[in-house]
Amino acid sequence: MYDLSAATAKLPSDFIFGVATAAFQIEGATHEDGRTDSIWDTFCRTPGKVKNGDTGEPACDHYHRWPQDLDLIRELGFDAYRLSVSWARVMPEPGVINAKGLDFYVRLIDGLCKRGIAPWVTLYHWDMPQWLEDRGGWLNRESAWYFAQYAEAVGKALGNKVAGWCTLNEPFCSAYLGYRWGIHAPGRTGLANGLAAAHHLLLAHGLSVPRLREAAPDSKVGITLNFTPGYPVTPMDQGAVEVYNAENGYWFLEPLMTGHYPSIVAKLHAHAMPRILAEDAAILQAPLDFLGINYYSRALVKQSQDPDKLYDTVPAEETGGELTDIGWEIYPTGLRDLLLDLQSRYNPPPMYITENGAACADVLENGEVQDEQRCRYYRHHLAAVGEALEGGADVRGYFCWSLMDNFEWAEGYSKRFGLVHVDYDTQLRTPKASAQMFARYLKQRNR
Ligand code: IFM
Secondary structure, three states: OOOOOOOOOOOOOOOEEEEEOOHHHHOOOOOOOOOOOEHHHHHHHOOOOOHHHOOOOOOOOHHHHHHHHHHHHHHHOOOEEEEEOOHHHHOOEOOEOOHHHHHHHHHHHHHHHHOOOEEEEEEEOOOOEHHHHOOOHHHOOOHHHHHHHHHHHHHHHHHHHOOEEEEEEOHHHHHHHHHHEOOOOOOOEOHHHHHHHHHHHHHHHHHHHHHHHHHOOOOEEEEEEEEOOEEEOOHHHHHHHHHHHHHOHHHHHHHHHHOOOOHHHHHHOHHHOOOOOOOHHHHHOOOOOEEEEEEOOOEEEEOOOOOOOOOEEOOHHHOOOOEOOOOOEOOOHHHHHHHHHHHHHHOOOOEEEEEOOOOOOOOEEOOEEOOHHHHHHHHHHHHHHHHHHHOOOOEEEEEEEOOEOOOOHHHHHHOOOOOEEEOOOOOOEEEOHHHHHHHHHHHHHHO
16 A cells, blocks of 8 residues: 655645646636637647647536535645636636636635635636737737736635635746747747747736735735756766756746846847846746745756757656656656755745646556556655755645646646546546545544
């Protein structure tokens, strides 16, 4: 039987354990109660963009099944639930607030509070309304102000009931996967597009922070960033690693801490940098109560022989490490190293692991999923968090990605990250061995 007690031995008794999901990945009901298209609805309809032509329907049908899903979180014993709000549900047209859309989230948050689960709310988990994309999306600086307006409306509706607000989830993915490499919605490409989207996303974050504080003065306000820290293939590759980290993880954190993008890469990308106004530095540096960290894997980095590239990364299947079903190397030490590195480099506000988890080739057999690899993944990563705490990193909580199997973006429903198995034909939920492992641990901890 899988057990978490050794892995969690170094975590304090008030350490928060939660599960996380995101609106487009679980809700379904993409056109109910006034919701309009998001960029992901459009992207799913574009042939060849999402595996098997999968769409946001019906996902986990959470829009209708949320009471039973919240019961499940309570039964598993988690302290907190991190969900996201669909912008297109709340603001289906320019400047219009949709009361029915907003009310869904009011019911959800009240449902969590009633069950004694702390709500953590992400305002942007990649699903920009299509009407805003039609005006340029994140390439348009004005989108940042629309976002702040939307954040304020949600802030006022949910207020202090929310324990923690994450303005954005993984702006790296929105900007680079969505606007630079074209593998996520809206499918645009180009370095200058990626950097412009990044800047406008971070502006949106900075503009929304004071509005959330005013609407919900007792809540914590922060942001969730993802990191895939670089490691050198040989000691000669350390310089390439510096550039890799600066262009990826630090690109999104450094401006929030210092007002400026990492200079080592800003210089190399000078020709493609967006217009940055003098007032932007102060907006970006809006004080934060916490920093959300999403970690899944590391990158092995080396110098490139191609003069057009800043560095090369080694394909995960050539690292020699164990891979998950989505092809990512399992590397728990990376989480410990990352937390210690961020602590010493930036002295950030308290950190929460807002996502960590594994996609596994799960098999449902006799009503059970024995997800040994996922159990091991969680044990080793929680142990890594404990080591980081011991080394001086200020980490206060940990959210598993994800509560249940769901729509994995360009991979459609083919990859399963859940603690709970979802049968998409019947919508039956089956807690996997990993869910039971957490439930056993949390039950004895809460005794
Ligand atoms: O499913 C995603 C989530 O939406 C954002 N972080 C990474 C997860 C796994 O790819």
